[in-house]
Amino acid sequence: MDLEAVVAEVRTALGTIDDLTTPEWGVQRIHSPAAVIALPERIAYDQAYGRGSDLIEGLPVLVLVARPTSPEARREIAEYAAGSGPRSVKAAVEAHQYTAADEVTVVSAEFDVVTYAGNDYLAAQFNLEIVGRGA
Template identity: 35%
Template sequence: MASLTAVRDGLKARIETITGVTGYARAVGEVNVPAVVVTPGQIVFDDAMQRGSDLLTFTLVLLVTLGDSDLAQQQLDEYLAGSGDRSIKAAVEGDQTLGGVADWTDVKGVQAYGLIEYAGRQYVGARFPVEVNVDGT
């Protein structure tokens, strides 16, 4: 199996293809917004053909400034788009192998649009559930 670290780093690298967005492969205490923090979720071993593949799930936590709510909403709309140069989905799926560590990557949608607390601070943001399929051997 590709290491969890390699997959997280691959997701961070894809996020940082969006100009001006800071990606974080691990939880941090303070972020530079706009930011996306990669957080791991469920891991399903032996998803196909015994050790053929494993399915890793992540949540990409998008955070933008809370200061000007109109500007924050406008920024979010661009990141939430299904395509375009500011789209989280398009950036991540622009290299579904995440630099060769995954078989495929799929941004499943958007959840929790609105106020998000992260590291004790309030932001405007959203969460993107992501599935990554990796070689199980």
């Protein structure tokens, strides 16, 4: 499975959420709200489902919202963390028709205040599990 191809498709899926920017990894400036896709915890080769499929575990998608201590930021991040709805990360990611992977699932979300490019943001880290054909 090609990690960069999968990430490109996840970015496309996230791009369907109105007003959510999806910059490439490593950019030094973002416009909030933004979704940044980092590197996965690990890739397990030829293991998933006993069929020789690869498994990407813990691909983090960080949704960053400005003014981390404001009530508006909490309400905004809650919309992204919802299980369904027009701003739901889970709904957008799982509804996409992938060609670079067989299955993409949002398995959890964690919350924190993080600093990115010198600015503080309220963050929701969505952890994705991805199964796809091995090489």
